[in-house]
Amino acid sequence: MDDELRQRLRDAALAHQPDRERMLARVERGMVREAPARAGRTRRTAGAPMPWLRVVGATVAVCGVLAAGTLAVTSAVREEGNAQRVAGPPAPAAPSNAPERGRALPAGDGPLWSDGSVDPHSNRFWAQSEVTVKTGEPLSELTVELRIALTGGVNTTGSWRSLPEEDFAASAREEGGFLVYRWSLKPGRTVRAGTHTFAGQYNHAEGARDAGDDDYTARARASGGRAVVGGDFAPAH
Incomplete structure (x- = not known):
């Protein structure tokens, strides 16, 4: 992966901000619509998903999107951090200034x-x-x-x-x-x-x-x- 592609992926990950409020509002609207229909319904068609399963599924989807965004940002930052650690030069050894035994100072x-x-x-x-x-x-x-x-x-x-x-x-x-x-x-x-x-x-x-x-x-x-x-x-x- 070259430097330009790595930077573009990192910028995209950092810019991604999932609209959590909008997603939760959609889940709530679905629950409201589902309530009247449930009140007049005595039987459920075989094979149709239960309403609570749809709500749970939507909630899981929202969490998945949020988690994916967090993972993308974390991965980009971790990748950059690793690159910086690899590129860092080794610390030089400390010099010794002690004169030789039995010698006058230079x-x-x-x-x-x-x-x-x-x-x-x-x-x-x-x-x-x-x-x-x-x-x-x-x-x-x-x-x-x-x-x-x-x-x-x-x-x-x-x-x-x-x-x-x-x-x-x-x-x-x-x-x-x-x-x-x-x-x-x-x-x-x-x-x-x-x-x-x-x-x-x-x-x-x-x-x-x-x-x-x-x-x-x-x-x-x-x-x-x-x-x-x-x-x-x-x-x-």
Whole structure:
């Protein structure tokens, strides 16, 4: 059944208003006419319907017409209601905004997003701190700086990045009480849109190291201009 036919049937059903008063009046007139005839009649012809049966039949007919009209309206409304329920889209799932356990809260600027975390495979003598940079568009410039506070026994054991090694100039040196890892995109190179990781590795004094004084910064240039993001690391518990 197409939409136009369904709408026409529904409109006709809603417009139908049985004339109940007129029907009942016809029944009453029939009863009045029947009374005088019954008074002068002593015998009933075989096979002829009894008068009270005609009255009951007429009453049933009126109720039938009224019921049919109600059924038509109810069916049309129910059909439309079912169509609306079928057409409704499923409710979207509620998003989760909870940060990952052991990570600092992310920071964003324009197309740039970042996060800092300590690798869960770090141990009582060695650790790896990671900076995650996500960009929604290509970058023509990018410098990532990771600063590890020089608490007991901290010294570098290396670094890496998920982007091509030949695209970056990398360094690690002690500056102002920090072990500073720095990765700078070389001129003429481009960082593609996506998620990228920069990691610094280091030894430290035995025991659980508190990374609460460590921090990082990422500076970039995209088509819309410069962007800067940064943050710190979740302290040890």
